Amino acid sequence: MRPSRLLDLGLWLVICAPPVALALDDGDARGVATAAVAVPLFGAATAMSRRWPLAALAVPVAVSLALDVQMFGPLSWTWAALVVFGYLTGHRMASARPALWFFAAVALAGLPLSALVLRDLWGWPTQLITLLLAVVVPWLLGRWRRQHAELVRTGWLLAERLEREQRAVADRARLRERARIAGDMHDSLGHDLTLLAVRAGALELDPGLDPRQQAAVRELREAAGAATERLREIIGVLRADDEDAAAPPREESVETLVERARDSGVPIVVEHVSGHPDDRLSDHPGGHLGDTDGLPPMTALAVRRVLQEALTNAAKHAPGATVRVRLASDDDVVTLEVVNDRAPAAASPGLASGGSGLVGLAERVRLAGGVLRAGPLPGGGFEVAAELPVAGPADHEHARTTAGPGTPETTAARELDLARRRVRRRLAQAVGIPVAVLTGIFALLIPLGFVSSSLSVLDPATYEGLKAGEPRDDLRSRLPAFTRDGPPDGAPAPPPAQDCVYYTVKADSARAYRLCFARDRLVSKAVVPAR
DSSP, X not given: OOHHHHHHHHHHHHHHHHHHHHHHHHOOHHHHHHHHHHHHHHHHHHHHTTTOHHHHHHHHHHHHHHHOTTSOTTHHHHHHHHHHHHHHHHHHOSOSHHHHHHHHHHHHHHHHHIIIIISOTTHHHHHHHHHIIIIIHHHHHHHHHHHHHHHHHHHHHHHHHHHHHHHHHXXXXXXXXXXXXXXXXXXXXXXXXXXXXXXXXXXXXXXXXXXXXXXXXXXXXXXXHHHHHHHHHHXXXXXXXXXXXXXXXXXXXXXXXXXXXXXXXXXEEEEEEOSSTTOEEEEETTOOOOOOTTSOHHHHHHHHHHHHHHHHHHHHHSTTOOEEEEEEEOSSEEEEEEEEOOOOTTSOOOOOOOSOHHHHHHHHHHHTTOEEEXXXXXXXXXXXXXXXXXXXXXXXXXXXXXXXXOOXXXXXXXXXXHHHHHHHHHHHHHHHHHHHHHHHHHHHHHHHHHHHHHHSEXXXXXXHXXXXXXXXXXXXXXXXXXOOSSOOTTOOOOOTXXXXXXXXXXXXXXXEEEEEEETTEEEEEEEESOO
């Protein structure tokens, strides 16, 4: 037998023990018959409590109402079933709404049942309190236990997710390092190979070389081009599409980059500017660029990479064309512009390009907080321009996020916050619902007292006409519809073995008519307390 079945069997024996023990102890035929009906009903409720927990809860509630509308008389044994099935319903049901509707239906049904069966409106508050303490409170505890289990399960899921994320972070770190290596190879080695090919191409056109020397130089240029192509393929393997980490600054300055390109035969014109980028002072081939030492490391590195890539592209695709370089900065932005003219018709053919240099360059500029523009000019030639913040990427990003919306929450943070809100809501329900119900019950007592008093007034002439020995059923038509809420203050205790009811005395709420019955016959009547 499965463990769950054994657990259900043990549960059934526990909730059936009180009615069986009570029936065997009293030996009353009614008690034995009640136990004979309740035991199989509780067995059926136990069997379906896993699949239909609310239907299982309805069984002990119906048994309690059948034995006593107030659900208080059979306290000695039905409360065990009410508490157990109330807890299981809260623990096993995902949604709380059906159970709340069920509780409301039972509570509303108690009013007409109290009025028609007991003929006593005060039985309804008793039923509400019993329903609250024996069913609703255990149901809330079951809901809290279910929520606690879900919170623990969510915690384990989040822990597993964090482990996966840590592994992903390690993988991304490896990819970043590969991307950094690829970027360095592209920026430095690719640049050197391109300049080598450009120098070989210029030497190939030297008229002082004989055909054999020109062939050797041509082979050198072609070998440099092939090495560039193989380097591009290796970079394609190493580069990660979604990562681009900043590499540490190189020792090479912008002046060194320009001088090396000039030495390789690239005609470069440096445009001097001061103050604002539009304030141009002079253009001449021998000019020098400004210094980038005062810029943040990420910005200075991005400036060097843009200049290096732009000069490399100009040497590749427009050999022999004049390249104009302008670097200027003000208090907020540093601007670099590299423009090459149309390539001369007699120039040697350009080298192959993988097309990824500008894409990676744009990402590098973006990480530095700037913007890159690159494209052909209307009159021919090509332009590469970058604008970067002088303050650096961290300050720029801080200013951007401060002005814009906040950073998005992670999935784990959202789930953790949702779980915390659920726990707080369940705790508020566990405390607030019983308090609210009790408050509502006490609020009902005030109007219920007025209604009960007005509907339980016994006419003095009718009281005088009541005779001892009359059957209780014959007296119902002459008595008020409802009884008084217990004896008045100072009334003596009712006689033993007699069932006494009290009715309000007209124009004297401090006194009451007491009618006592034994074996469903009137045995005594009195006005209590006596004057």
